[in-house]
Amino acid sequence: MILTARDLLRKIAQDSGLDYPEVAKRVNRDMSKGRGFLQSVGIIVEQIGLNPEQYRLNPVSIVDEALRILRRDYSQTLMMSAVLARMVESDAKDALPPPAFFAFLELLSAIPDAPQHNKSERSVAVDEDTTRVIELLTTLVSLVCEWSKDGIRGVATDCPESLVPIARSVFRKTKLYQGGLWTCISCGRIVGIKETHALVCDECDVKMSRVLPVVDRLTSKEPERRVYGRADHGEPFKR
Ligand SMILES: [Zn+2]
Incomplete structure (x- = not known):
């Protein structure tokens, strides 16, 4: 089953005999008029002479696949x-778009903290799964949120009922972010972007750097929420 935007465009390219970049360019150009990804895909596919019904993506399946990867190995x-x-x-x-990251946080809060089984013997690189998850999430937010030329405008009208809470949260956090506000990913407080260190608020940053060695910062928890390590050298997060 096709689950990502990239794979869908690749299939259209294959089935039509056009180059992938050509298909991507046409879809992109159409989306810049303010249409959603699947809407544009539908239009382009019809222009090419293919059946639009065969080039759909299901957001619920995308979430299932992302959760499957996230549940597989907790430390990974x-x-x-x-x-x-x-x-x-x-x-x-190649920065990750904030909406995709907010969707990631939503999914993360849905998986159990404790590893369900011991570390698997798999040797698949983390990189590969990370790339896959990024593609799934960027595709997901393009489907469940309503987009305009200026970014997210709300929840997509055809967003499946079960995914409305995720779409709503992604929309809300993206709006805050565009307004210069950030939701601390540790305590959940809304702070100005200038008051954040990496992705956490000043207070959480101080708490973490005082109490925890770097490695533990990735695995320890505050009540309810996970704590993440500050990125790299911990320079203030500026945007
Ligand atoms: Zn905080």
Whole structure:
């Protein structure tokens, strides 16, 4: 089953004989008019002469797949959290879009803290799963949220009922973020972006750096919420 935007575009390219970049460019151009991803895909697919019904994505299946990966190996999921946290802070081109990170946090809060089984023997690199999760999440937010040229406008009208809470939370946090506010990922307090260190508020940052060695910061918990390590050298988070 196709679960990510990239795989869907790849399939369209394959089935139509067009190059992948050509398909991606056409969909992108159409989306820049303010249409959602699947809407644009539908239009382009029809132009090409394929059946739009065969090029759909199901957000519920996307969430199931992401949760399956996150549940598989708890310590790996923690590593992934740290990587994604660094990516959302990054100014680089491959920075993780904040909505996708907010969706990640929502899913993370849905999985049990304790490992369900001992570490598996799998040798699959964390990198591979991380890339997969990023693609799943960016696809997910493009489907469950309503987008305009200026970013997220709300919850998509065709967002499945069970995913409305996730979409709503992603929308709310993205709006705050655009307004210069950040939800501390440790205590949940809303603070100004200038008052954050990495992804946590000043207070949590002080608490963490005082109490915990770096490694433990990734695995310890405050009541209710997980605590993440501050990224790298802990420079103030500025955006
Ligand atoms: Zn905090």
